[in-house]
Amino acid sequence: xxxxxxxxxxxxxxxxxxxxxxxxxxxxxxxxxxxxxxxxxxxxxxxxxxxxxxxxxxxxxxxxxxxxxxxxxxxxxxxxxxxxxxxxxxxxxxxxxxxxxxxxxxxxxxxxxxxxxxxxxxxxxxxxxxxxxxxxxxxxxxxxxxxxxxxxxxxxxxxxxxxxxxxxxxxxxxxxxxxxxxxxxxxxxxxxxxxxxxxxxxxxxxxxxxxxxxxxxxxxxxxxxxxxxxxxxxxxxxxxxxxxxxxxxxxxxxxxxxxxxxxxxxxxxxxxxxxxxxxxxxxxxxxxxxxxxxxxxxxxxxxxxxxxxxxxxxxxxxxxxxxxxxxxxxxxxxxxxxxxxxxxxxxxxxxxxxxxxxxxxxxxxxxxxxxxxxxxxx
Amino acid sequence: xxxxxxxxxxxxxxxxxxxxxxxxxxxxxxxxxxxxxxxxxxxxxxxxxxxxxxxxxxxxxxxxxxxxxxxxxxxxxxxxxxxxxxxxxxxxxxxxxxxxxxxxxxxxxxxxxxxxxxxxxxxxxxxxxxxxxxxxxxxxxxxxxxxxxxxxxxxxxxxxxxxxxxxxxxxxxxxxxxxxxxxxxxxxxxxxxxxxxxxxxxxxxxxxxxxxxxxxxxxxxxxxxxxxxxxxxxxxxxxxxxxxxxxxxxxxxxxxxxxxxxxxxxxxxxxxxxxxxxxxxxxxxx
Numbered sequence: 001x002x003x004x005x006x007x008x009x010x011x012x013x014x015x016x017x018x019x020x021x022x023x024x025x026x027x028x029x030x031x032x033x034x035x036x037x038x039x040x041x042x043x044x045x046x047x048x049x050x051x052x053x054x055x056x057x058x059x060x061x062x063x064x065x066x067x068x069x070x071x072x073x074x075x076x077x078x079x080x081x082x083x084x085x086x087x088x089x090x091x092x093x094x095x096x097x098x099x100x101x102x103x104x105x106x107x108x109x110x111x112x113x114x115x116x117x118x119x120x121x122x123x124x125x126x127x128x129x130x131x132x133x134x135x136x137x138x139x140x141x142x143x144x145x146x147x148x149x150x151x152x153x154x155x156x157x158x159x160x161x162x163x164x165x166x167x168x169x170x171x172x173x174x175x176x177x178x179x180x181x182x183x184x185x186x187x188x189x190x191x192x193x194x195x196x197x198x199x200x201x202x203x204x205x206x207x208x209x210x211x212x213x214x215x216x217x218x219x220x221x222x223x224x225x226x227x228x229x230x231x232x233x234x235x236x237x238x239x240x241x242x243x244x245x246x247x248x249x250x251x252x253x254x255x256x257x258x259x260x261x262x263x264x265x266x267x268x269x270x271x272x273x274x275x276x277x278x279x280x281x282x283x284x285x286x287x288x289x290x291x292x293x294x295x296x297x298x299x300x301x302x303x304x305x306x307x308x309x310x311x312x313x314x315x316x317x318x319x320x321x322x323x324x325x326x327x328x329x330x331x332x333x334x335x336x337x338x339x340x341x342x343x344x345x346x347x348x349x350x351x352x353x354x355x356x357x358x359x360x361x362x363x364x365x366x367x368x369x370x371x372x373x374x375x376x377x378x
Numbered sequence: 379x380x381x382x383x384x385x386x387x388x389x390x391x392x393x394x395x396x397x398x399x400x401x402x403x404x405x406x407x408x409x410x411x412x413x414x415x416x417x418x419x420x421x422x423x424x425x426x427x428x429x430x431x432x433x434x435x436x437x438x439x440x441x442x443x444x445x446x447x448x449x450x451x452x453x454x455x456x457x458x459x460x461x462x463x464x465x466x467x468x469x470x471x472x473x474x475x476x477x478x479x480x481x482x483x484x485x486x487x488x489x490x491x492x493x494x495x496x497x498x499x500x501x502x503x504x505x506x507x508x509x510x511x512x513x514x515x516x517x518x519x520x521x522x523x524x525x526x527x528x529x530x531x532x533x534x535x536x537x538x539x540x541x542x543x544x545x546x547x548x549x550x551x552x553x554x555x556x557x558x559x560x561x562x563x564x565x566x567x568x569x570x571x572x573x574x575x576x577x578x579x580x581x582x583x584x585x586x587x588x589x590x591x592x593x594x595x596x597x598x599x600x601x602x603x604x605x606x607x608x609x610x611x612x613x614x615x616x617x618x619x620x621x622x623x624x625x626x627x628x629x630x631x632x633x634x635x636x637x638x639x640x641x642x643x644x645x646x647x648x649x650x651x652x653x654x655x656x657x658x659x660x661x662x663x664x
Contacts, residue, residue, distance in 0.1 A: 026475055047660045052474050052653065057500040061467035064460065064497075068440075068471020071458060072479075076471070094461050203402070221438050221456035221472060222479050228401070228451060230459035239404060240451065 005184040011146045011175040012037035012079075015105055016045060017184055018153025019077050022192055024103070025051035026076035028065035030058055030084060033117040034173040035107035038079035059084035063091040066102045070095075071229055073220030075157060079105035082115060082124060085131070092166055093132025096254060098229040099208065099216065101160040101195055103153070105169045107176040108284075110362050119362030120173040122284055123336040128168045129313045135251050137258040139163065139265055140313040142170040144287040146180035151190065152310060158193040159265060163257055164215050170312060172335070174285035174364060198225055206236040208250070214257030258314060267310035270323055272298060276305030278377065279327040281320065281344055283309040286333050286365055293370035304374065315343045324348065329377055333357040333365050353377070399424045399434070401454045409448050413607030415566035415592030419513055420449050422569060423482065426576040437480045440469040442494060445519040445594075446486040455482075463493030466501040469508050477650040480580060483510045488518045491527040491547050498549075502556035505584045506649040511576065512549055512587060515594035523597030534601040549589050554642045559584035561642040565591040565614040568638060578640065584648045591618070591636065 009017070015038050019027075027042035039055065046053045052069070056062040062078045069076040080088060085106045095102055108124050110116030128140045139159050143152040153169060160167040198205050198219035207227040209216050216236075219225030228238040233250055235241045241250075258265065269287075272294060273279065280290045287308040297304045307323050309316065324330060330352060332341040338356040345354050357373045359365045400406070410416045427437060437455040441447035443462035450457035456479075460468045465483045473481040490498050490512050501508060517535055518524040525535040525542050528549070532541045550561050560582040564572035572590060579586035593599060593610035604610050619627065621639035 026471070028471065047653075047657045048663045050657055050661060054470070054474055054653075056467065056470070057496050060464060061470070061497055061500070064464045064467035065471035065474070067460075068458065068468040068473075069475040070471075071456075072438075072472050072475035074475045076475075090461055091464065222435055222476050224435055226401075226434060226454055226456050228457040228459065230451065230457075231461055232459065237403060 005186060006181065007184060008179055008181050009146055010037055011149050011171065011178050012107065013041045014146045014149035014182065015079065015153050015169070015171065016041035018150040019103065019157065020045060020049065021150070021185060021190065022154045022157035023075045023194065024077050024157060025049070026066065026069040026074040027052070027078065028054045028056050028062045028069070028076070029078045029080065030056055030062050032059070032081045032084045034109055034176050035079045035081045035105065037176070038105055038107070059087040060091060063088040063095070063104065067091065067095050067098070067100050070100045070102045071221055073223070075101070075161070077103040077105065079107065081107050081109045081117070082111045083113065085124060085127065089131040093134060093136070094231045095166040096132060096136040097231055097233070099164040100166070100229070101164050102166050103156050103160055103169060104166055105171060108170060108172040110360070116362045118173065120285065120364060121335050121360065121362070122170070122172055122286065123339070123360065124170065125312065125334070125336065125339040128170050136254045138168065138313050139165060139258060139311070140168045140170055141267070141310055142283040142312050143175060143310070144284055144308065146175065146178055147182040148310070149175060150182065150185065154185075154190050154192070155267070158191065161193045161195045162215065162264070163261070164195065164218060165258065170284060172285050202226070207238050208234065208236045208253070210236065210249070210253060214261055262314050262316075265311055265314060266316040266319055268316060268319055268323070269306070269308040269310060271306040271308070273305035273307060273323050275303050276327055277303045278329045278331065278374065279324045280304070280306045280331050280333065280370070281309065281324070281340075282306065282333050283312050283340065286335060289365050289367045289370055290333060292367040293374065296367065296371060297374055302374065302378070309340070312340065315347070317347045320344070320347055324352070327352065329353040329355065331355045331357055331373055331377055333370055333373070335359055335365065395428050396421050396424050399427070399454050401452055404452060406452070408452055410445060411596045413593070413595060414445070415515065415590070416446055416449065416513060418566040418569060419511065419572070419590050419592065420452070422573045422576055423511060424453070425573050426580055429577055430580055432480050436478065437482065438469070438472050439482050439484060440465045440472065441484045442489040443520070444486040444489045446484055446513040447489060449484045463489055464497060465489065466494060466497040466508065466510065470501060470506055473506055473508055474650060474653070477507070477654070481508045482580070483508055485510060485512050487512065487514045487516065487528040487549070488526040491549060495527070499552065499556040502553050502558035502585050502587070504649045505557055505559050505646050507583050507585065509576070509579045509586045509588070512589045513592045514549065514589055515592045515598060517594050517598040519594045519597055523601060535597070536601070550587065550641050553587040557585070557646070558587050558642070559644045559646045560586035562587070562640045563589045563591070563636065563638050565618055565638060566593060567611045567614040568618065571638060575640065582643070584646060
């Protein structure tokens with residue numbers, strides 16, 4: 001039987017497929033290499049399903065329109081790359097404090113500034129976590145293949161709706177511009193989560209109330225609740241506050257609604273770690289080269305494994321420690337000057353040898369380079 | 379005496395209408411200085427909405443940052459108090475997602491024309507059905523009296539202590555040139571005219587701008603020796619000219635004066651309507 005769902009797909013278009021599967025019906029964006037195909041795909045596909053696509057005047061406006069659509073009840077997304085991601089940060093911060101679900105795709109390229117528009121990089125790993133000013137906790141996921149991009153985009157929307165928060169998908173130029181033969185998911189194959197809607201009478205509704213599962217129900221505009229969203233620090237009603245105890249409650253909520261439920265968010269891929277003495281920890285497209293390097297090293301009898309972070313933030317402290325507890329050495333390959341490696345240093349016992357393998361000249365880390373580093377470390 | 383009683387009763391009715399639209403449970407007073415024009419504009423917006431018979435649920439009020447931008451917090455509509463300059467971009471998302479909603483942006487001269495200038499011209503160009511109420515007091519009030527894109531040449535502000543060397547924007551001309559399909563100007567002195575301008579703007583299908591000349595006696599008035607709120611309102615009365623009268627005046631006679639009334643109106647196609655046609659044409663395609 002022919003699998004009609006089988007298709008040769010560009011990574012950036014896989015993100016569109018995943019988003020539509022997850023219920024995304026609103027896209028606002030601005031062209032930027034190497035993410036533009038996400039916007040192009042949305043402009044083609046969304047009208048066919050009654051969705052909405054708008055090309056805004058810049059990236060600041062794009063994320064603003066996405067937030068506007070989300071408070072109106074739609075699942076909304078934007079996609080960009082380094083410079084555009086930098087421009088979006090203030091309004092991503094607005095989405096954090098107003099607890100507005102939305103998805104932001106960053107198809108990473110080299111930087112700083114205009115940098116390397118057509119070349120791969122993972123140098124926004126920290127920006128994705130710490131980009132907007134102020135205190136909050138971020139959820140960031142990172143696919144490594146075209147197939148992953150579909151499932152991670154669905155997962156990003158689910159997390160966003162479940163936790164009422166923006167979720168960043170850290171793609172990179174390699175994944176975005178790669179074509180792979182994949183099977184698109186069938187309806188019902190993946191769970192699709194929708195935000196919990198307000199059900200109490202409007203006069204009793206508190207849009208930012210504390211709840212057992214960390215997340216307040218949400219009322220869409222135009223549905224009788226007339227809520228207020230403000231970027232000023234606010235109380236459970238959404239009214240602005242300067243009261244120290246109310247400020248602390250709000251900021252604790254932004255952190256705790258994610259950190260108290262970290263196990264729901266963390267997702268790792270673990271390969272050949274059972275007897276591994278040396279571990280690679282990686283995320284994004286680099287993981288593909290690492291996987292091949294690990295297979296080659298294993299065939300030469302080296303006890304080495306891979307832990308791949310599908311959830312980059314919040315960082316999976318405990319799980320990583322568990323998986324790597326027997327490893328004396330960890331190698332962290334990244335397409336940057338060493339970003340996530342600091343988290344691994346923070347998490348692992350001080351006697352673990354941690355090696356950073358960096359490449360930041362716009363090229364990929366090859367399996368041979370990864371094997372060379374392994375040899376050096378051994 | 380009868381006239382006085384009648385006036386009192388009309389005034390009471392008017393204020394009752396306004397009180398119906400305050401957000402329940404919200405603590406007043408507002409952050410605005412006594413005598414600020416923002417309250418007059420807020421009342422005109424409410425009366426326009428009331429006159430048009432919109433339900434509270436179908437109105438979304440969006441703002442950015444500044445004194446004027448606090449308005450949605452006090453009113454009983456869906457309210458999005460956003461980041462500096464970006465209100466129109468957020469509002470675009472709401473309107474496009476829920477085209478049946480009446481989306482009103484409350485903004486100021488700094489918010490709309492400086493940091494938000496790009497969003498302003500593009501909202502005009504798209505002709506999306508949003509009404510922008512731009513309260514122009516010639517200065518940044520909330521941060522304490524700095525020069526804005528509408529501060530007149532030569533005027534004093536805390537960042538133009540020796541007089542402003544820059545030229546100012548005319549937001550109405552800017553909006554018209556960028557493609558807004560309804561443009562009007564009013565002042566906080568001419569309240570019935572302002573209410574009418576806002577009513578017409580809300581009723582118009584397409585992007586509408588109402589520029590409201592307003593007083594910041596606390597900063598602009600004090601720094602430029604324009605007196606208190608009442609003196610500033612009187613100056614608006616003296617310096618404004620109706621569109622009909624302006625046609626009869628020479629450029630020399632118009633020097634130092636500004637026109638109030640409807641400045642532009644056309645029936646260009648509206649953005650959400652056009653997009654809906656596109657959806658209708660391609661819906662269900664593989």
